[in-house]
Amino acid sequence: MSLTELSEQEIVRRNSLQKMKELGIDPYPAAEFPVNVSTLEIKENYSAELNNFQEIALAGRIMSRRIMGKASFAELQDSTGRLQLYVNRDEICPDEDKTLYNEVFKKLLDIGDVVGVKGFAFITQVGELSVHVKELFVLSKSLRPLPIVKEKDGQLFDAVTDPEMRYRQRYVDLIVNPYVKDTFLKRSKIINTMRQFFNEQGYLEVETPILQSIPGGATARPFITHHNALNIPLYLRVANELYLKRLIVGGFDGVYEFAKDFRNEGMDRTHNPEFTVMEIYVAYKDYLWMMNFTEEMVERVAIALHGTTKVQLGEIEIDYQRPFKRVTMYEAIREHTGFEISGKTEEELRDICKQLGIETDKTMGKGKMIDEIFGEKCEHHYIQPTFIIDYPVEMSPLTKKHRSVPGLTERFELMVNGKELANAYSELNDPIDQRERFEDQMKLSEKGDDEAMFIDQDFLRALEYGMPPTSGMGIGIDRLTMFMTNNLSIQDVLFFPQMKPEKPAETSDPDEKFLELGITAEWIEVIRKIGVKKVKDLKEMKAGKFFNDICGFNKKNKLGLDNPSLDEVNKWLS
RNA sequence: GACUCAGUAGCUCAGCUGGUAGAGCACAUCCCUUUUAAGGAUGGGGUCCUGGGUCCGAAUCCCAGCUGGGUCACCA
Numbered sequence A: 001m002s003l004t005e006l007s008e009q010e011i012v013r014r015n016s017l018q019k020m021k022e023l024g025i026d027p028y029p030a031a032e033f034p035v036n037v038s039t040l041e042i043k044e045n046y047s048a049e050l051n052n053f054q055e056i057a058l059a060g061r062i063m064s065r066r067i068m069g070k071a072s073f074a075e076l077q078d079s080t081g082r083l084q085l086y087v088n089r090d091e092i093c094p095d096e097d098k099t100l101y102n103e104v105f106k107k108l109l110d111i112g113d114v115v116g117v118k119g120f121a122f123i124t125q126v127g128e129l130s131v132h133v134k135e136l137f138v139l140s141k142s143l144r145p146l147p148i149v150k151e152k153d154g155q156l157f158d159a160v161t162d163p164e165m166r167y168r169q170r171y172v173d174l175i176v177n178p179y180v181k182d183t184f185l186k187r188s189k190i191i192n193t194m195r196q197f198f199n200e201q202g203y204l205e206v207e208t209p210i211l212q213s214i215p216g217g218a219t220a221r222p223f224i225t226h227h228n229a230l231n232i233p234l235y236l237r238v239a240n241e242l243y244l245k246r247l248i249v250g251g252f253d254g255v256y257e258f259a260k261d262f263r264n265e266g267m268d269r270t271h272n273p274e275f276t277v278m279e280i281y282v283a284y285k286d287y288l289w290m291m292n293f294t295e296e297m298v299e300r301v302a303i304a305l306h307g308t309t310k311v312q313l314g315e316i317e318i319d320y321q322r323p324f325k326r327v328t329m330y331e332a333i334r335e336h337t338g339f340e341i342s343g344k345t346e347e348e349l350r351d352i353c354k355q356l357g358i359e360t361d362k363t364m365g366k367g368k369m370i371d372e373i374f375g376e377k378c379e380h381h382y383i384q385p386t387f388i389i390d391y392p393v394e395m396s397p398l399t400k401k402h403r404s405v406p407g408l409t410e411r412f413e414l415m416v417n418g419k420e421l422a423n424a425y426s427e428l429n430d431p432i433d434q435r436e437r438f439e440d441q442m443k444l445s446e447k448g449d450d451e452a453m454f455i456d457q458d459f460l461r462a463l464e465y466g467m468p469p470t471s472g473m474g475i476g477i478d479r480l481t482m483f484m485t486n487n488l489s490i491q492d493v494l495f496f497p498q499m500k501p502e503k504p505a506e507t508s509d510p511d512e513k514f515l516e517l518g519i520t521a522e523w524i525e526v527i528r529k530i531g532v533k534k535v536k537d538l539k540e541m542k543a544g545k546f547f548n549d550i551c552g553f554n555k556k557n558k559l560g561l562d563n564p565s566l567d568e569v570n571k572w573l574s
Numbered sequence B: 001g002a003c004u005c006a007g008u009a010g011c012u013c014a015g016c017u018g019g020u021a022g023a024g025c026a027c028a029u030c031c032c033u034u035u036u037a038a039g040g041a042u043g044g045g046g047u048c049c050u051g052g053g054u055c056c057g058a059a060u061c062c063c064a065g066c067u068g069g070g071u072c073a074c075c076a
Helices: A008-022 A039-045 A099-108 A163-168 A170-176 A178-200 A241-249 A287-306 A329-337 A346-356 A366-381 A431-447 A457-465 A477-485 A511-516 A521-529 A535-539 A543-556 A566-573
Strands: A056-067 A071-078 A081-088 A114-123 A129-140 A150-152 A155-157 A224-227 A232-236 A254-262 A274-283 A310-313 A316-319 A325-328 A386-389 A411-416 A419-426 A470-476
Touching (some): A039 A071, A039 A081, A039 A129, A099 A129, A163 A170, A170 A178, A178 A254, A178 A287, A178 A477, A241 A274, A241 A457, A274 A287, A274 A477, A287 A310, A287 A386, A287 A419, A287 A470, A287 A477, A310 A477, A325 A329, A329 A386, A346 A366, A431 A457, A470 A477, A511 A521, A511 A535, A543 A566
Parallel strands (some): A081 A129
Antiparallel strands (some): A056 A071, A056 A114, A071 A081, A150 A155, A224 A232, A310 A316, A386 A411, A419 A470
């Protein structure tokens, strides 16, 4: 990369790097730097009376500097937070040679550099806990200037808010926006809390295939790829349900997986093409048991994170205190539309949809229409945690038929803030019924529903060996994290949300290539600045426009170069 | 996919009824020399997202595109 393509500040930093090397300082040392304390531990436990933390070593990134001559202050940020450093010239340079302070600390170090310090904790005259630095070590030189975010009394100044920068360069977001890290710490805690809850009951954490030859367990468009050695298409899983059930058939009483699933569909505030789901299957249980289990799990997560069941989400407060309200789907529709849909025929339902202003088409069966009515008219009303139970059989091809109500299944969804958070069934374990349901799905598929399920013959074979009665539950971890951390966009709970790839910056041909064409040295940079980086691009330029562009650039930027003649320019381009 | 808003210095943003590109922070040089979103002085830094068009003249107006956000559609 040529220096002309770097910003002024980047050039300054590269020069500082070079000077450090000349002073015999390795800006990227290989050796371990033994840290014995974190900034948080000092902040939490320092006491002037005890006079503790008198021989400490800590490391982190320099986030600000206040140079005061022979005494300076800097803020060091490690993984636990920030702490002020006090750097005194004669402390870090006890001998005659003051280079480490005057040159290295004051001039060659920059905001963003990673350093290690040894010294002792103390309180400054203005009362701020600080580290009195006795020794300073450069651990990694930063060549790119960080955005400068300042903070006072919890208020941020000039915080980086540009979503593109925050999501593409999450590392920068994490460095400069302190609240971001907290979301991800909580995300980890949510998962750990759930895992601990499951392990306490003796359930087994398992892994199942992500590459599947039949993308089963949910009706969604899959990503497709190809395995070269087997010469077969493979799909990235849209769900792991059918594999977990195979394990129940195999004799495990409880299995669960935190799984990345992939769906090739639209992206928005609540959908990312890859997302995380926790699915759990427990033998000899039913969906009523699973409701209690789910409540307990969710309540436990809320308490683990916040110490209370009440969690703020945007303008509202969600209370995850057990028990959650339970409403059947038919009751929900009756309450929010006034229509009783129990026992209605397909034609009657179509008429109800029409009255409610819901568009229908020929491909929609009873189940799909009921689902539409619920989605349009009911779903958004359930802000506080609510179980919606007993779904129509057409929408639930993997769910056991209801024990007492024909046409329904033993299924619930947990709704929070008007969105589906978890989904659970008494699992269908009748292999003959399951085969028929798959065939019904195939018919829907032929009717035009391109999301109906593929038939997984091996899964049916497994059921034919006999699967114990089982209840399963899936919960969206990204969504749960959004609800639990008060983030309204899925992008804020994923470290690296999906983005369109950046166009790579075009690298420039070296000076020699331009010189070969007879272009004089002082014009090469001008040509690069107007966006022509390759000599081959010159061949395609019109001489007149090119002539105008470079002379205009010269004038506009007051470079004071003598313009070439049009003839000369013609020779360059020929 | 549709509509809509935005893209100006390393960062946050102003300028946008067209007329020589600005501020704060950051950076550089200097002053001060135990400060704290430090202070003072001076200075450097810009393909105003890209490409067309209108015009004597475009960051500004028009068209197309790129990237991102929002809303809607799609999304068991």
